Amino acid sequence: MTERTLWHPVAQSSEVVTAPLPVQLLEQSLVLWRNAEGQVQSFVDRCPHRGARLSLGRVENGSLECPYHGWQFTSGGQCVKVPAVPDFVPPPSQCVKSFEVQEAYGLVWVRLEPSDSQLPVFAAEADSYLRKVNCGHYDVAASAPRIIENFLDMSHFGFVHEGWLGSRDATAIATYQVEKTDMGVIATGCKAVQPQSNLHSTQAAEVEYTYEVTAPYTAVLTKIPEEGTSKQGWREQIGLFICPITPETSRVWFRLAVADFESTDEQLKTFQHTIFVQDQPVLESQLPKALPLDPRAEMHSAADRMSSAYRRFLKSQNITFGVC
Numbered sequence: 665m666t667e668r669t670l671w672h673p674v675a676q677s678s679e680v681v682t683a684p685l686p687v688q689l690l691e692q693s694l695v696l697w698r699n700a701e702g703q704v705q706s707f708v709d710r711c712p713h714r715g716a717r718l719s720l721g722r723v724e725n726g727s728l729e730c731p732y733h734g735w736q737f738t739s740g741g742q743c744v745k746v747p748a749v750p751d752f753v754p755p756p757s758q759c760v761k762s763f764e765v766q767e768a769y770g771l772v773w774v775r776l777e778p779s780d781s782q783l784p785v786f787a788a789e790a791d792s793y794l795r796k797v798n799c800g801h802y803d804v805a806a807s808a809p810r811i812i813e814n815f816l817d818m819s820h821f822g823f824v825h826e827g828w829l830g831s832r833d834a835t836a837i838a839t840y841q842v843e844k845t846d847m848g849v850i851a852t853g854c855k856a857v858q859p860q861s862n863l864h865s866t867q868a869a870e871v872e873y874t875y876e877v878t879a880p881y882t883a884v885l886t887k888i889p890e891e892g893t894s895k896q897g898w899r900e901q902i903g904l905f906i907c908p909i910t911p912e913t914s915r916v917w918f919r920l921a922v923a924d925f926e927s928t929d930e931q932l933k934t935f936q937h938t939i940f941v942q943d944q945p946v947l948e949s950q951l952p953k954a955l956p957l958d959p960r961a962e963m964h965s966a967a968d969r970m971s972s973a974y975r976r977f978l979k980s981q982n983i984t985f986g987v988c
């Protein structure tokens with residue numbers, strides 16, 4: 665398996681409307697567009713005629729039209745029209761490379777090489793009771809694995825998120841459990857005292873989280889409600905979905921699946937935004953930008969067991985993009 669055989673998020677579904685949209689994935693320039701049936705198509709963003717950017721073109725008669733000489737490419741990439749030679753029927757070889765696409769979690773996902781890989785799991789999506797809101801994108805000058813690791817890390821809360829997710833007076837991390845799963849790794853029993861754990865907090869509370877890596881560049885946080893609260897039995901989740909753009913740059917989305925029905929979408933996004941922009945400058949300062957998989961390359965504490973498990977997982981998956 666390589667990164668190219670995995671599904672990656674490349675855009676928010678709502679961004680792909682009538683105009684072609686340029687995106688980047690694994691150092692490849694792609695163009696997304698929607699055909700007459702409403703299905704998203706993903707092509708290499710370079711016309712096979714004279715190399716113009718297809719994303720500068722437009723969608724015409726259910727095909728993507730190149731901005732330069734108007735060649736039209738239909739779903740799957742076949743050229744169906746060469747305006748300078750109106751009677752010409754282009755052969756099957758006259759096509760632009762296209763990639764597999766699917767939509768899920770409010771995002772468009774692309775796979776550069778066919779394989780039997782599945783979309784990363786985000787279990788809360790199936791709970792129709794929970795409200796779903798996407799936040800982002802964020803363009804971050806850090807590798808996707810560094811961003812995942814930051815999300816899995818509670819021991820920065822008292823410093824980076826002081827007054828929000830942690831405080832300098834309560835920085836000790838209680839022992840938590842780490843296990844391998846079929847998809848990745850999971851940390852359970854992660855506890856923290858948080859001054860402002862969500863939009864409605866009025867006082868500090870101990871929260872319990874489960875952190876799960878469900879694909880090399882996907883992580884999911886599950887909030888375990890306290891015993892005896894009205895939220896018992898609910899499993900609110902936050903998914904972190906990352907598009908690896910280059911080994912040192914990434915595009916990030918969060919998907920909230922929450923039982924907060926009072927706040928507006930904007931309020932939910934603003935809270936997530938506040939937390940993430942606290943992380944971003946620290947994330948972008950980390951060197952090397954690629955995540956070191958050699959355990960001797962950086963120093964570790966007992967609180968870092970999830971991060972070490974994530975690094976071992978990436979190694980076991982032969983991930984090479986964004987790691988060193």
Ligand code: FES
Nearest residue numbers: 711713714730733
């Ligand atoms: Fe695209 Fe000529 S470069 S039609």
Ligand code: CO
Nearest residue numbers: 814824825943
């Ligand atoms: Co953080």
